[in-house]
Structure formats: C-alpha cells, structure tokens
Amino acid sequence: EAGVVQSPRYKIIEKKQPVAFWCNPISGHNTLYWYLQNLGQGPELLIRYENEEAVDDSQLPKDRFSAERLKGVDSTLKIQPAELGDSAVYLCASSSNGGTQYFGPGTRLLVL
Amino acid sequence: GESVGLHLPTLSVQEGDNSIINCAYSNSASDYFIWYKQESGKGPQFIIDIRSNMDKRQGQRVTVLLNKTVKHLSLQIAATQPGDSAVYFCAEIYTGGFKTIFGAGTRLFVKA
Numbered sequence: 537e538a539g540v541v542q543s544p545r546y547k548i549i550e551k552k553q554p555v556a557f558w559c560n561p562i563s564g565h566n567t568l569y570w571y572l573q574n575l576g577q578g579p580e581l582l583i584r585y586e587n588e589e590a591v592d593d594s595q596l597p598k599d600r601f602s603a604e605r606l607k608g609v610d611s612t613l614k615i616q617p618a619e620l621g622d623s624a625v626y627l628c629a630s631s632s633n634g635g636t637q638y639f640g641p642g643t644r645l646l647v648l
Numbered sequence: 649g650e651s652v653g654l655h656l657p658t659l660s661v662q663e664g665d666n667s668i669i670n671c672a673y674s675n676s677a678s679d680y681f682i683w684y685k686q687e688s689g690k691g692p693q694f695i696i697d698i699r700s701n702m703d704k705r706q707g708q709r710v711t712v713l714l715n716k717t718v719k720h721l722s723l724q725i726a727a728t729q730p731g732d733s734a735v736y737f738c739a740e741i742y743t744g745g746f747k748t749i750f751g752a753g754t755r756l757f758v759k760a
Contacts, residue, residue, distance in 0.1 A: 540691070569748075576656050578737050578750030592746065598681065627691050635747050636682060637739075639691030 537560060538562070540640035542628050548646045554616035557643045560614075561609065561630030569637060570613050571627040579627050585611065586634075618647045656735065659754045667725040669754045671738035675747075676719065678740035683723045686753070687734045695723070695736075725756075733758045747758060 537618065540581050541560040561568050566587050571579035582601065584592040587608040600619070605611040615622055623646050629637040661667045673681070679700040684692035698705045698712045698721075705712050711724040721738050738751045 559681075576753070578753055580750070581748065584746065629691075634743065636694055636697060637748065638694060639684075641689070641691050 542640035552617040559628030565630035569629040573625040671721040673740040679743040
C-alpha cells in the first residue's frame, strides 16, 4: 500500500514569490494534516481536514498561507508571498478518523 | 511548549546496548501516545503507541512505558542497532479534541 505522497520534495524560491505543496494521503484516510517542522523541532500543526472540511486551522497564518482539499482526498498548501522565515519542512500526514497519523516525506522549502 | 531548537537532547549508545528515551508530556487529558522515529530527510515514522489505560506496551525490540502520575513516557529499544540512529519524537493526543502535540525530540546516535 502506498504511503502519503508529497511533492515537490525540495523547493528553492526567492522571498515574496508564491509556492505550493501537494499531498496525496493514504487511500481511505479521511483526516489530513499539514505540519510545519523547523530544524531540530517537532512538527507543529498548521491545519487539519476532516474530509473536505478544515476543522482546525487555528495555527495557520492566514495572511499568507492557504490550503484546500476540494474533493476530500488530495490537498494543496500555498504560501503567498513567501518570507525568509518560512524556510522549513512542510509535512503532510493522514489518518483514519483521527487515529494514528502516517507522515509523508515532507517538502523542504528554502526561501532566499 | 518550549522548543529545544538546534540543541536537541542527544543519546549516544554502543551498538547492542539498550536505549531509553524519555519524554514529558503536558496535558493530563491526553489519552493516547505515540512514539515516532524520524531519519534524516524523511517524515516521522510510527513506531509504537499506547493508550492511557495502559502503563506498558511491547513491540518488536521496543517497549513504551507510561507513567500518568508524573506525565512521563519512555521508549526502550533493546539491542540498539546502527539503523536505530534517528531523532525520536513522542506525541500526545487528546482524542476528544483531536489535539496532537509533539515533543521536541531526542537524537539517538548508535556507535558501531
């Protein structure tokens, strides 16, 4: 069974540019999470979806970050415009009904 | 919680020895706990979990101990191998609120 798929794996952009990350969760998992992970730290939740509904986006910086999961499967996380401090790893995870979360490999973002 | 930043706690063990990684959690209402292993360049990987109505659970070469009195979780790895070298995160989950909080992580270094 395929795990959580993320793309791209790496992204280098200049500040003020937009960037988007894509996630395909494990088949059948209705809960999808986007996390931010800074170097040497644990993942920090940005947003959680139950099917197509964002049920917890309290930690998402809504002035520049947005996310969508239109059909309740794949999801996209966008940053516009990116800032230097956004350099981090963006992890996607999925679970069945809020159970154990399984993570993708992450997208490593470097903002120059 | 307070982040460790770049200065992750590090545990260095000799190959074949047993390892014990500790974690203090914060929410007394957390009712589910998970240990994740994260290798360089990869997303966190599920190792073992435990529910709050248990105080011990064993897997293959790994044991998780839960002490709710002092809000402490530990991961024991038997006969540590070089492939166990990674950063280990504990996660506490309050299933009622779908809240998952990750600890700062401990870096395990296995000497051959």
